[in-house]
Amino acid sequence: MKQRSQCPACGFNAAPLIVDLPFDSAEIAGYLRAFYASYPRCDLAPLAGTRCQLADCPACGCRYQQGVPDDAFLANFYRSLGTSVAPVAFEPYRIEPIVRELMMVVRFLQPRVPCPRVLDFGTGEGRWATIAAAAGLTTGATDLTSHAFATLQRHGIACFDPAALAPADFDFINTEQVCEHLAAPAAILDQLSRVLRPGGVLKIGVPHDPNLRRKLRQPDWLAPKNSPDSLNGVAPIEHLNHFEPTSLIALAVRAGLQPLQIRGWTLVSPRSPPDSFGPRQRLGLWLRTKIGADDRTYHTLTQTIFFEKPLCAEAIGTAATHCVQP
Ligand SMILES: [Zn+2]
Numbered sequence: 001m002k003q004r005s006q007c008p009a010c011g012f013n014a015a016p017l018i019v020d021l022p023f024d025s026a027e028i029a030g031y032l033r034a035f036y037a038s039y040p041r042c043d044l045a046p047l048a049g050t051r052c053q054l055a056d057c058p059a060c061g062c063r064y065q066q067g068v069p070d071d072a073f074l075a076n077f078y079r080s081l082g083t084s085v086a087p088v089a090f091e092p093y094r095i096e097p098i099v100r101e102l103m104m105v106v107r108f109l110q111p112r113v114p115c116p117r118v119l120d121f122g123t124g125e126g127r128w129a130t131i132a133a134a135a136g137l138t139t140g141a142t143d144l145t146s147h148a149f150a151t152l153q154r155h156g157i158a159c160f161d162p163a164a165l166a167p168a169d170f171d172f173i174n175t176e177q178v179c180e181h182l183a184a185p186a187a188i189l190d191q192l193s194r195v196l197r198p199g200g201v202l203k204i205g206v207p208h209d210p211n212l213r214r215k216l217r218q219p220d221w222l223a224p225k226n227s228p229d230s231l232n233g234v235a236p237i238e239h240l241n242h243f244e245p246t247s248l249i250a251l252a253v254r255a256g257l258q259p260l261q262i263r264g265w266t267l268v269s270p271r272s273p274p275d276s277f278g279p280r281q282r283l284g285l286w287l288r289t290k291i292g293a294d295d296r297t298y299h300t301l302t303q304t305i306f307f308e309k310p311l312c313a314e315a316i317g318t319a320a321t322h323c324v325q326p
Helices: 026-035 070-082 092-107 127-134 147-156 184-194 212-217 245-254 279-291
Strands: 016-021 049-055 063-065 117-121 139-143 157-160 168-178 196-207 261-263 266-268 301-306
Touching: 016 026, 070 212, 092 127, 092 168, 092 196, 117 127, 127 168, 147 157, 157 245, 168 184, 184 196, 184 245, 196 245, 245 301
Parallel strands: 117 139, 117 168, 139 157, 168 196
Antiparallel strands: 016 049, 049 063, 196 301, 261 266
């Protein structure tokens, strides 16, 4: 176990522990047995004698595993979960939000960037990258596991080792369900900020459980995933960080990025001129928001925030977030 003495999002020192249990306690061992029952190759024995310690950062609200398994354990662990070799499913309900989101970012970047280069960081099976390439964008993909690379390359997608990404190479970087798994997210955000071109956009999509604080007062570690009391947001081993919107903003601001606002399906930069909506447009926007007509139809228990790398040394703007509540 490596100990994280600082909040991985904002860098706060000495956050108090709200969970402190041995990994072989009835609660945590029971959780792990139930959760990984269908993965017989998953070897959790190295965790014996270590503790599951969850810290609660008073500065940004991030709940994080204070002790994180070392890289060798995590590499073995994720390998033992296996990787799918089945073709990626492109169901319309999965494709639509990705396409709408891509169009939103492309509209934000154009006309300054006529043909954006996009990167899917932590591409997994490559659904996002494949859709971006099909939409005509110059697309790259990267992941610690390369099982999908051959297929992606056949679709014209350039595949990279994460350590080999070049500076200022992409206009849009997608990270979806990645940052919660990272032992050192600030270092990765620094890297991605360097890989972004000035004026480029970074998207962070992570889990967000708005009821987590209440659940942790009387934790039920055996509550099944997706049940009302599930603690999957802070799943030991896998979910090393549970970010609040303020945590994500602190994390990105440390990397020199500024949050963008979302209005309907439009990204708005702090440097954009004030909108010139009249009362009629404002009423329409309010109504569409009210009925969910222009909201991003993401699955529940997630949050997504878009950030911009300033074109020059601009002041970092005020916080703007988009959370999906269950
Ligand atoms: Zn913090």
